Amino acid sequence: MTTGGAGHGGMTTLPDGYRLVDVGERREEFLDVDRLAFGFASDPEVDAAVPVTLDWSRAVGVEGPDGRLAAVHASFPFAMPVPGGTVATAGLTWVGVRPDHRRRGLLSAMITEHLDRTARRGEPVSALFAAEAAIYGRFGYGGAADALHLTLPRGAALRPVPGSAELDLRLEPLDPAVHDDVVHAVHAAAGAGRPGWILRDTDVLRRRHLVDPPAWRQGGEPLRVVTVADGRDVRGYALLRRVERWEDGRPRGAVRIREVAAVDAAAAHRLWSFLLDLDLTATVETGMLAVDDALPHLLVDPRAATSRLQDNLWVRIVDLPGALTARRYAAGFDVVLEVADARRPSNAGRWRVRTEAPDVAGGHVAEVTRSTDPADVTVDVRELGAALLGGRSLVAMQRAGLVTEHRPGSLAAVATAFGWPFAPVCSWGW
Numbered sequence: 330m331t332t333g334g335a336g337h338g339g340m341t342t343l344p345d346g347y348r349l350v351d352v353g354e355r356r357e358e359f360l361d362v363d364r365l366a367f368g369f370a371s372d373p374e375v376d377a378a379v380p381v382t383l384d385w386s387r388a389v390g391v392e393g394p395d396g397r398l399a400a401v402h403a404s405f406p407f408a409m410p411v412p413g414g415t416v417a418t419a420g421l422t423w424v425g426v427r428p429d430h431r432r433r434g435l436l437s438a439m440i441t442e443h444l445d446r447t448a449r450r451g452e453p454v455s456a457l458f459a460a461e462a463a464i465y466g467r468f469g470y471g472g473a474a475d476a477l478h479l480t481l482p483r484g485a486a487l488r489p490v491p492g493s494a495e496l497d498l499r500l501e502p503l504d505p506a507v508h509d510d511v512v513h514a515v516h517a518a519a520g521a522g523r524p525g526w527i528l529r530d531t532d533v534l535r536r537r538h539l540v541d542p543p544a545w546r547q548g549g550e551p552l553r554v555v556t557v558a559d560g561r562d563v564r565g566y567a568l569l570r571r572v573e574r575w576e577d578g579r580p581r582g583a584v585r586i587r588e589v590a591a592v593d594a595a596a597a598h599r600l601w602s603f604l605l606d607l608d609l610t611a612t613v614e615t616g617m618l619a620v621d622d623a624l625p626h627l628l629v630d631p632r633a634a635t636s637r638l639q640d641n642l643w644v645r646i647v648d649l650p651g652a653l654t655a656r657r658y659a660a661g662f663d664v665v666l667e668v669a670d671a672r673r674p675s676n677a678g679r680w681r682v683r684t685e686a687p688d689v690a691g692g693h694v695a696e697v698t699r700s701t702d703p704a705d706v707t708v709d710v711r712e713l714g715a716a717l718l719g720g721r722s723l724v725a726m727q728r729a730g731l732v733t734e735h736r737p738g739s740l741a742a743v744a745t746a747f748g749w750p751f752a753p754v755c756s757w758g759w
């Protein structure tokens with residue numbers, strides 16, 4: 330075994346003959362590893378249409394004994410919304426190990442390296458979307474948000490919202506040159522205050538979000554955009570495609586929504602009223618929604634919806650004081666946490682987390698210091714990461730045997746404080 334890349338966290342251990350390397354100019358080789366890992370081929374038409382969004386200075390590989398890349402990963406620098414603020418976050422991405430190098434510990438070594446680099450860059454948190462949900466918990470990532478996917482029948486009735494009918498609605502072919510600004514602005518406004526609502530805040534991420542190569546359409550039409558406006562400002566949009574289908578002579582088309590965003594209830598109502606009543610369609614698939622989205626509240630018959638809940642953001646606390654002080658808290662509390670972190674000893678041990686008076690933006694500011702006092706609550710960094718965005722109850726985790734309370738009442742206080750009025754979600758990812 331060889332070791333290297335030791336930061337103030339754990340050691341990076343690789344099997345003999347393997348070593349960590351910066352990817353540098355080996356970009357095609359990097360992309361090839363992921364093609365092999367995920368099982369997709371290079372398609373000239375797709376490659377020409379879809380920009381690679383990676384920040385190559387943050388791309389890392391593992392070189393195998395044959396001198397070729399055997400595993401890769403990279404990360405995005407995000408300002409991730411947390412309750413009442415944002416935290417600098419490394420968005421882990423493009424994680425892939427060649428199938429002929431699997432289960433030798435390459436991912437484990439890459440995660441240690443990623444967490445060390447993240448800490449050195451001063452990013453207190455790492456976050457990701459998981460290809461398979463069983464992979465990342467062992468590395469201290471906690472499932473911090475879920476997304477709701479609804480399938481609705483055409484014609485599902487909505488409760489009325491004043492002002493909805495007065496909004497202007499337009500359906501157009503999606504043209505990035507025309508719609509990029511409005512999509513970006515409404516997306517940002519619609520998610521203001523929502524933890525996890527990461528913005529596509531670079532040109533290349535914005536461009537990537539609106540691409541639509543024919544190979545991605547799965548039998549559907551090119552992407553359309555529907556916007557609703559009050560005569561002056563656009564207040565909501567949906568990116569969608571219809572898939573034409575006929576059964577026994579009857580139209581059974583589907584409406585597939587890539588993303589929907591609305592800044593208020595009237596805009597949401599106007600959009601959904603339209604999407605739920607398109608000719609020749611039978612079903613509407615919503616794509617990712619926050620679990621507290623307006624739509625389920627608007628349905629006259631909530632049982633009309635078939636719902637699926639899927640894990641959304643996974644959050645890994647890399648620098649505990651940095652992460653816990655980046656957010657605000659819903660109530661005051663003073664607690665000593667005993668934190669376990671098998672991979673980053675710098676997070677482990679006892680911490681006093683104590684709130685000060687609410688700040689002007691609302692929510693309590695916390696002070697986080699080392700403590701030698703007896704612990705009130707014992708928690709693993711995974712569960713603390715799960716609670717960071719305000720969407721998971723530490724009391725629920727206690728009931729699953731994952732959190733332990735030592736001082737009666739202390740857990741209820743900290744769980745209440747970690748809660749937040751908006752459910753976390755990230756509306757996009759790849």
Ligand SMILES: CC(C)(COP(=O)(O)OP(=O)(O)OC[C@H]1O[C@@H](n2cnc3c(N)ncnc32)[C@H](O)[C@@H]1OP(=O)(O)O)[C@@H](O)C(=O)NCCC(=O)NCCS
Nearest residue numbers: 366424425426431432433434435436437459460461463464
């Ligand atoms: C998932 C993947 C990255 C794992 O890489 P790897 O180098 O084989 O992983 P490691 O050998 O470091 O395994 C570390 C541990 O995770 C476990 N593990 C790995 N992949 C897992 C999976 N898909 N589901 C559950 N556990 C998994 C291993 O069993 C091992 O457990 P152990 O420590 O108890 O023995 C690799 O199989 C891969 O590239 N898969 C296809 C692409 C993909 O899914 N990428 C992730 C994108 S988010």
